[in-house]
Amino acid sequence: MRLYKCSMGQAARATNRRLASSATTKAAATAAAPVGELGVAISGSSPPPDRPTATAAAAAAVVGKQPNPGNSNSSIMPQPDYLVALHLTTCGKQGEEIGTDEAPICLIAYLIHDVRHNKIIAVEQHLVKPQVNPGQTGSDSSEEDGLATISEECRSETGLSADSFHSASYLESVLEEMDKFLRNKGIHPESGGKTFTLVLEGQHPMRLVFHPETCSKKISLEQFPYFYSFFDLRKEFLKGRNSEPDTIVSLKDMLDSLEMQFDNSPDYGTRQCIAMSRVISRLLNDGHTFKEPEKVNQFYYPAIVRKTDTVDDESVVRARGLPWQATDADIHKFFRGLNISAGGIALVLSKVGRRNGEALIRFDSQEHRDIALKKHRHHMQQRYIEVYRATGRDFVAVAGADTKEGENFLAKLTEPTQSLVRMRGLPYTVSADEILDFFRKAECPVQFDSEGVLFVNHKDGRATGDAFVIFENEILAERALQNHRQHIGNRYIELFKSTPAEVNQVLCSFKNPQQAENGHDNPANAPGLLPFTPLSLLQPPNFSKMFIRVRGMPVDASVADILNFLEGHSQNIVFQGVHLVYNHIGQPAGEAIIQMSSELAAHMACEAKNRKLFYLPTGKRSQVEVSQCAPHEVPTNLGLGPGALGSPPSAATAAAAAAAAAMQQQMQQAASQPGLFHRPLLSPAMSAGTLLPVSQPHHPATGFTHPQPMFHSPQAPPPPPPLPLIPVSRPGAIQFPHVTLPSPISAPSLLANTLMAYPYAPSPQQQPPMQPGSFMYQPGMLNTMNTIIAKGLPKDIDFHEILRLFESIFASNPQTIPDIKIAIGPDGLPSGEAFVSFSSRHEAERAVNECNRQQVRQHCVELMMAQPVMAV
DSSP: OOOOOOHHHHHHHHHHHHHHTTHHHHHHHHHHSOBOGGGOBOTTOOOOTTSOOOOOOOOOOOTTSOOOOOSOSBOOOOOOSEEEEEEEEESSOOGGGTTTTOOOEEEEEEEEEETTTTEEEEEEEEEBOOBOOTTOOSSOBOTTTOBBOOOHHHHHHHOOOGGGGTTOBOHHHHHHHHHHHHHHTTOOGGGTOOOEEEEESSSHIIIIIIHHHHHHTTOOOTTOGGGGEEEEHHHHHHHHHTOOGGGOOSHHHHHHHTTOOOOOOSSHHHHHHHHHHHHHHHHHHTTOOOOOOEEOOSSOOOOOOBTTOOOOGGGEEEEESOOTTOOHHHHHHHTTTSOEEEEEEEEEEOTTSSEEEEEEEEESSHHHHHHHHTTTTEEETTEEEEEEEOOHHHHHHHHOBOOHHHHHHHTTOOSTTOEEEEEESOOTTOOHHHHHHHHHHTTOOOTTGGGGEEEEEOTTSOEEEEEEEEESSHHHHHHHHTTTTEEETTEEEEEEEEOHHHHHHHHHHHHSOOOOOOOOOOOTTOSOOOOOOOGGGGSOOOOTTOEEEEESOOTTOOHHHHHHHHGGGGGGEEEEEEEEEEOTTSOEEEEEEEEESSHHHHHHHHHHHTTOEEEOTTSOEEEOEEEEEOGGGHHHHHOOOTTSTTSOOOHHHHHHHHHHHHHHHHHHHHHTSTTOOOOOOOOOOOOOOOOOOSSSOOOTTTTSOOOOOOOOOTTOOOOOOOOOEEEEOOOOSSOOSSEEEEOOOOOGGGTTSOOOOOSSOOOSSOOOOOOSSOOOOOTTOSOGGGEEEEESOOTTOOHHHHHHHTHHHHSSOGGGOOEEEEEEOTTSSEEEEEEEEOSSHHHHHHHHHHHTTEEETTEEEEEEEOOOOOOO
16 A cells, blocks of 8 residues: 655655765764754754764664563663654644544654764655544544544644545554565664664653554554654753753754754654754764663553552552453553553452442553543543542552462462453352363363462351452453353352452452441330331432433343343442333333442443343344433333323322321321330332232332331231232342242332331331342332341341351252342441341241351341231
8 A cells, every 4th residue: 555655755765865875985974963854964053062972882683572561661771773753643632732632643754863873864754544543432533434533733733634634544554664664774673674762752642642542443563562662852852951841841842942943844744753853963962872761561460569568649540430341451451551560450349349440550650640640531442531640548458468368369470461250159168179170161271270269258267159260361261251150059150350459359358347336226125116217218319310211122121131231230230220111001111210329330331331232032132222310300201101100199099198198197106105116217229120910900100119118016917918929030149040029019009008017127228239130129028927037147248148147948949049138227337137038938937947046257146037017
């Protein structure tokens, strides 16, 4: 492909041919005086008589060898035989702001400067099609050709326009042409030439423009290794001229300091390269040597960070808005061109052990940290990332290890190609051999055999169901991840990419759990409990934009299908947060309202899943619309027609509400009597809306119901027979198909009807978010005949630990796995109690007899049967 070449480059080659015959006789004079473009002496650039003339010593070939990444950004080496001045122009901002807007490269110019003879060998310029970086949504581009718009600043600075790029080549082709040019000129070591190093004006063109763009466009630099080393002309000028840093911020400042001017070449890139060559020539004649090039680390190396380490506050940033599945490698790619310290990437986990979209990154120097801050709101995939300053203490708190087993395990990570995978949901009795066999069958062997497996245990040695494994390379790790949700024994296993920082955080969270002992009064012999809540508390809290609305699904889509569609974003769904919508005749409307754990989580899910295809296992598919909404927008957005959530209540509903209000008034009066006291409610999170009663009247808003008030009276008659059961497929932390759940009372018109509850009713606080596979419940409708109450639990206990208490009950029959609700106290934190419902009364009684008063992290857990009650 023919590339656009400037007239200056043609003139340079023609003139050099004319000068070739006299090159030998002029060599001595050329070495003694600065020579400008085309071999002509630069006017006014003769060195002072008292300044020595620099000569370069022959150096061993260094181009073609990958620099060894380390903590230093430069290293001393012999002065190269040639310097290649490289100028990059983007179609966006110029000067000091180049690269801050993610604008693509539109022009590349380069000039070969002979150090020994201090003259220009050749200069060349290429136009580059300004192709928008893949996945970037922030650049203005044409829908037809995918090229970025040329900014006004670029047009005024360079004289280029959109018409200038019709015959231009893409970036990769231009780089190949540049490499061929260097070989043809005989300066490439791999073609028998001598050494050369690139020279650029400042750090931004290489670190903020070139490397990020080649990375995003997946251009391999293996054949262009010289782009991992360069001289910063500004730094060299400051060292050679002893100038003040604040006075030299551009190439023009250097020329003004030397009393020089830009060349009058018609080509912008050529003018810049010749100006750089003039500065280089003066520095060489002043005796300056170019021997400390800047290094660009190609790889990110893992390393152990300890809690006792001290990290400079001026070297750390915090990145927010990361995709949930982002890894160390993804973050390194985002900051490609900047040198991240070994072990300097730490993904932050939330209190429940899931990634929260943040990471702390430590760089080799403050200079690189400052450049990283200029990547604020740059894009990773299709989302923008926020970059802020952070402290060294923040970094150590997240990345630091304080367990010996963690250090020993992470010490095996010595190569940048190694990968970590986290396993969750393992059987508590699983062995390392079973894990090795699990991956061996998938043809992705674990590195180091059993030593490449790290089990996560509690402080007392009990298993947590988590483990980390090491794979030799990324290919094996990706193959391992294809076994996500495959089974070991009777449990399906979740697999995720992981990081060393995640290993440390998970180990620390289990080894040193925070024991929040903020319990509330719990009279042991209370004669009766009369909790109640005003009707206003039955409404969901007014979280802003924490809901997403999915429209256009196949009408037979289930909650499990929705979780599969949302993939990793389902980790951010709150407990009982999926609500299917039904139309006015009680049929699925192909819509769902989903409550996320935060507004950011809702925004990220919408960005990733809007207008994507929704697949069912049966092969059905449809394109869905995913939008973000607030709770108060839900009624008006549903569009269910007459009888929807926002419509006036019917007479039956109004009567039921009046009866409920009267009932609450009676209960409020009774609550003031001696021997009775209030208890907070458990989570009234909106129901999953996945089931329909087979015998009860149906309300248009079945998929968007609220829990009913619950009361307890010791003198209450026995409860009525439970509603008919409907077999459904329930996604759970441990999944088994066709689990039978009680069908819900979902219509508000039934508010004053059968009201069943545990002695302790639920609290208006939301349960903390769970991983995909959260248990879905209909509030207040669990069969209390089969439910037991667990008291004295650690307040930071999770569902898996509670399940482990009853493992002897359901180990022989997976269908008997219980459902669990964790009680929330008045302060919004777990109260140390839980409600566990079994499939039968027999299993519940057996659990009380066999599992009562077990020790959980030095807490004695008491189990008792819950009593079914009726509202009075």
